Amino acid sequence: AQTVTQSQPEMSVQEAETVTLSCTYDTSESDYYLFWYKQPPSRQMILVIRQEAYKQQNATENRFSVNFQKAAKSFSLKISDSQLGDAAMYFCAYRGYGNKLVFGAGTILRVKS
């Protein structure tokens, strides 16, 4: 079975600074997708960024970028120029052949003004 591990329960970042959230996963599948979701206090899940495993190029979405290391099974999220609105719970997730999303435990991100 696939597993997703987020080893940072909580992170803090100063407004306008950069922060990196870590994620590792375990799978024997060769083709899969990786995601970062944001869950603000409203609890609405928001897709932040998505990475296809077959693509070597790291995905970027404005201030959000990933460092995808397939051999190491690592998928970290970098948030640049952090804003107060970035404060939320962030979940790393895996989706393989089974079409199911497997979530990590989550990382609470606090942004200090």
Place this chain on the structure above:
Amino acid sequence: GAVVSQHPSWVICKSGTSVKIECRSLDFQATTMFWYRQFPKQSLMLMATSNEGSKATYEQGVEKDKFLINHASLTLSTLTVTSAHPEDSSFYICSAQWGGSSYNEQFFGPGTRLTVL
């Protein structure tokens, strides 16, 4: 992106009663819907996957008779918590996608908070 709604957003019920939660895809046809459960400050745990017109597939450890899932149309899936007890109190989230491939994005509903007294 596509919109998924849930109703109600918050429900309180007495122990022993049943509660129905609706999940609707508002602007697309959802061939597959997923139901998750989330405890406070914890991750989302998949409960079941439902395909339109078929019986739901439940994850290991999820009681089929307690959590009844119906996906009767391409825009509506329902989760009924039968004979609810305080330990069923949780946040329930649905998601929906068009098609059955992992390539298709899942769109999440806003969630339903269930409190059983």
